[in-house]
Amino acid sequence: MIRTPARHPARAPLPTIWLVLTVIVILVITAVIVRADPPERSRPLQISTSEWLPYISPDLPGNGPVAELLTEVLGRAGYTPVFVFSTWPLAERDVINGASVGMAPVIISDSRAEFALYSDPLLDFRYTLFGKSDDLVKSLPDRTDLTGVRVARISGYQYWDELDESGATFSDHPSALAAFDAVADGDADLVAEGSLAGWTTLAGPDFSGDVRDFSVASPASPLTSSTKGLHLLVKDSTEGKRLLKEFNEALADFQATEDYDRLLGQLSPSTTPVVLRSPDGSSVAVQNPDDDSVSSTPSGTSAVVLSWPEGELTAQSPIEVKIIEGPLRGQVRLVRLGDVEISHA
Template sequence: MRSGLGSIWIVLGLLCFFGQSAKLCAEGSVTTLPGTLEISTGEWPPFLGEGLPEQGVIARLIRDIFAEANINVQFTFLPWSRAMRDTVNGKYAATAVWMFAEDRAQNLLYSEPVLDEKFVFFYRKSQPFYWQQLTDLQGMVVGGVSGYSYGPVFDAAVKNHIIGLDIVGSVEQNFRRLALGRVDVVAEEISVGYHMLQQRMPDIANSITHHPQPLLINQSFLLFPKANPQSEALNLLFNTLLQEFRANGRYDSYFDTLTTAESGSVYQPLQP
């Protein structure tokens, strides 16, 4: 766990579960938590997807964590920007999953890291691609997805016109454009990219690969709106149970099926 969370065990002290509700006992006060949470999210297979078995690996993980406290989780799939906006405005109890950004921290509480991500550049095998620093991409067009951030260094390079970023609404659109030569490279999380290619776009999968140097090693978080008086208790509860999942090895088991071409394996979807 990162610094500052060792005190959670003292703050929580005791988790009390009754029927379909949960009570978190902390320093003499009791916060009653709901029996059902609505969480907003966007399409990001294999991690999150409305049509995936159990709605994806991360949806399954979050659902199982809260189930330990007898809290049911329902996911609503929306465009990413709307998922964020509606959660900040209090329509949803949380939104999953997002990388850290200072502006988001003004209105949202960040959980402990839920997912470790690795973003890389995908490119056409017929047009070899090599890079060491972002200035090597000067003059190229990078395909991105609306609502994504690819890290502060990349974002600054775009703002300073070092990199040309052309965004669309979905990962699939990006790879179609890459195959057609309309963008030079696509920036995408490696498991997400290979899931899309192998499971949904087999007609172009063999023509595309990735550069091994990471663009971004990143962590993503579950976010709770500060405007909701239950958010702090829910966040503490989630973090405590997530730590238990990590400590006993259960967390790692959720990602056993997520292999990519990088390891010489083909992505195997979760069984329903």
């Protein structure tokens, strides 16, 4: 019997085997990277902040225009922010100890230089000095220092150099409301606050004083006013630098859109929702801008601000509003700032 030699499977050349193995390894590594990257980039990022009406607040829709802006920009970069509200000093501590990736909105400050990196400006705002409408406020534009003047500041705020070096006596308060209450009670002479934020606090329902007692220095001077950019702050680290690079690129793209303009519109006086409310609960006097006739609307009437006067606002400034309920619904009227309460509903 003739035995036929057993046939063995043909063996692939050694170089071919190594080529196949190399391709498999590359595919595996690529799959791991592709699968791992989205969870890393879409992870929640904790942003520490503090209530600062009308910019950011847990009581505002979407946590406020600045929170909406940050959410949109970080979303474009692949992240989801989670906002934690506390105080500005605690927010800063959270960034330093790594509990939060960043805090916002803040201005650039020398006191944070050792640990902070800043994004490109989110938007601009203007600091100013508020006080009761008396000789002190009227004298501010002509002063070169604030020696002997008591200025109420908000804890955690960073102010401008001219104010810090003005010679004023400073007192720190936990909130803008507490600072304005200090002036209303005679415990301070002035409050240093953002212009829009200050008027928002004064016109709000929680302020115990009368908005009509307050005004700001006009015309403004470097001593009484400063325009600053608001930024996202992150810790100076490799991760922080990478995040800011992605954030700034997404911010530039977003700032070129109509949605960015819409958000900024929420931070301008026009189209601000308000309630027309007299201090004693009586009807609110309103003036027809076409014929100067004066009528009234019930206290508590809802309206929307159409335009505010140019320049500095005072308690007696006529504000143009469109009334959206009651007997004058749909009509445009002028009303005093003292009878206007900004709505946060």
